[in-house]
Amino acid sequence: MTQSPAERLQIRRSARNGWWLSTPALVLLFVAAAGPLVIMLIYSFLTPGQYGNVVGVFSTDGWRGIIWSKDIFTDEYVLADAHMTIFWRSLSLSMMTTIFTFIVGFPTAWFIATRPPSQRAMWLFLITIPFWTNLLIRTYAINEVLRKEGLVNLVFLNLGIIDQPLEMLYGPFAIFVGMTYVYLPLMVLPLFAAIDRFDMKLLEAGYDLYASRMQVLRRIIMPIVKPGIIAGSILVFVPSLGAYVTPRVLGGGKQMMIGNFIELQFGQGRNWPLGAALSMALLVVVMIALLVYVRYANKDGGKHHG
């Protein structure tokens, strides 16, 4: 179907507007976010300096170091399974966090969005207040709640559920709790923004047609709030991959995540090229995952209404 010249003009104009509107964001991002990454890309191909920083000598060791590491004592290259463990651990943790924040975040967002309009702002407010406290402090507060003499153990002991205090800290469980806690608003807020616009009459129509609540949920609500689900998932999954404060404080430093591992290279590890290469690799992997996810999600969802 050919387009009329008028239509083509409309389309071009629409695209141009799209670009113009996005330019301020792009400029800011290029200067202070993406641009500096170019520096990192260059650094990933250089040689580590003696005491951190880099020397201007070309080398692919940084990239090779992602998958292979030189055995310290035999000088041969072996598959770095330490690295693989770290990658896998971070990946699974991020996935679990995303899924779990969705499971508890969706009902919460739904709840807030279905309050009377006058109350809605207050609930939204209530859910963000905990997040006005600093991250480090919040993580320590979780530590206090989960410790052997903390609230949770006290309650369990008093209720007789257990007779010895549980050691919940310094392991994957504590990290998981901490991450969910930290990333929850990033899931709830976009979900809320999407659900808030949802037309309840559609639900009425569904029930009129004898749909069960579950069917209504799955077939009417979910597809329409999909943009919110996508936004929330991205906002939780992606940053959680590079997280390291929470894993460090709650995991006791015995469980290294990708974020800690990269930070080590820029700190005591004194291997900036490896750190740079690792982050580039992470970036690429995430970008691919993102593109696949968005393309798949938009295949049946991204219609325009009206």
Place this chain on the structure above:
Amino acid sequence: MKRLLTATAFLMGTTGIAAAKGDLQLYNWGNYTSPELLEKFKAETGITVTVTDYDSNDTALAKVEAGGSGFDLVVPSANFVQIWVEKGLIDTLDLAKIPNHGNIAPEWKDVVWDMGRTHTVPWQWGTTGIAVNTAVYKGDVNTSAVFLDVPEELKGKINVVPEMNDVLSLALWYVGGEPCTEDTEMLKKARDALIAAKPDWISMDYGVTEKMSNNDWAASVNWNGSTMRVRLANPDVVYGYPKEGYPVWMDSVAVLKDAPNKDNAYAFLNFILVPENAAMISAFARYANGVAGSDAFMPEDMKTAPEVVVPEEFKAAGKFLPTCSPKAQEYYTAIWTELQK
């Protein structure tokens, strides 16, 4: 549009806040500078000191190396001083401007990493050892075996601070080697010892002062001053000096080459070499200082504390950590990464 203007106004306004405190910029470890000291300095000289915090030698080095930081003074650890000198980041001291230079205690004057103190002036020094809650473990605390061959009572209750240089040095001494060695035999033994012991550790984290005070941990590799604070909260805690060898560390103040307020910097260096002022620094963070004659002014509990005054029988085992060669550093990092997995 209005938002943009408001934002610009903010930016302009903040210039005022930052510039008003520009008299002397001290870049130091967090929670390591006595506010009273700074007030006294201001009362005597009229110079306002602004402290900016860092939490690791590497961060400090990276930031200053990048340039344009605006700091005047920095406080590196002993094994980093030579690195700063080599990179041309700190000045050779103009001793004429520091009349009190002679106050530096003789044992701290000719240190391997700054002979004759031509580049730095002592701030505080201490040791790294093992803090143990004797209510939980009654055996010998003066050995690295406490964390490398964990006794039954301490299994799952001992922490090891994630300080690569300190921990690896302790391990190397324990297996009979030397820190910064390139001897692969020794390195292998140290690595194996660490990895074998790790499952018995509860964590590798900071925060020993709180966590041992409230009994979350029963023992930890720790610095002496912090252990003293724990003991004051929990009298059962004892500080162990590993007899196989333990690190002595010292933080010293240096003047940055591109410091904007050099004269003020020298005034400060001179000021902290006065015995009473040095004692003030020590009283705050609970670590000893390197100025002769300051003992008279130290707080009572520090004069006799076993953490601060190293008992005779352990003195020989304490050594400064050298600056590792790049090869040795590579080994260190590789072992450390494996350990942290």
Place this chain on the structure above:
Amino acid sequence: MARSSFSVARLPGFATTAVLVFFALYLPIFTLVAYSFNASQSVAVWGGFSLEWYAKAWDNQQVKDATLRSLIIAVSAALIATTVATMAALGTTRRREFKGQGFIYVMINQPLMVPEIVTAVALLILFGILKTNAAEIGGPIGYFVDTVMNKGLGFIILAHSAFCIPFAYLPIRARLEGMDLSLETAAADLYATPWQTFRRITLPLMAPGIVAGAMLAFVISLDDVVITEFVKGAGQDTLPTYMLGQLRRQLTPEINAISTMLLAVTVVLLTAFFLLTRKKD
């Protein structure tokens, strides 16, 4: 709408989950606030009631400066990021997909994809070059770089604005995509100009998304440790970097007191804001 006992909006288990979530969210916060009144030095063992930490925090000039700085940075960064993100969201949604739209999307989300330490070090290098050369460039640009950017909090605000953009963008976009075009079409039919339509229909409809985005951006900026730690100049500690410095030494309830005060102030401010804008409903 007729009030029936069958509520259309109710879904099984949702309300219970939501309430439990709120409870779990506030548990650590209550602990935090409670221990700020702890008479002993510990942040975990209760030693009696005392206000000494509040007194200490109040006297701590370093803390006060750091807090003020954090707030200024967060407000500025949130404003800039939200404005810019709103425009970008408008430019990338509800239109035929144009070439390069995917690229824009990736660029906007890119700060999320890279661990902060990497951006931090890269910015350190970049800004370091700018700072050292500011003097040589001279003239108004050199002056601008030296005063506003370096000594003023310009560099930090710039860095924060950039990484806050995706956090502002995604909620706004989610909101926009769910919006019904019919109202705007109707306005156009009634001879409203595009600008009028935007100001009086689109913008108000987008408002919840924009507010959500701005709040996220503010919080993210307030919390940032790593990037600020590397980008900050002399005397530019923010609250989180100050606390990071405390971590290695000793945590006292002073930190709890500071956090509680900050929390109280923001709660009061936001309540006032909401009450003032309530008249719309």
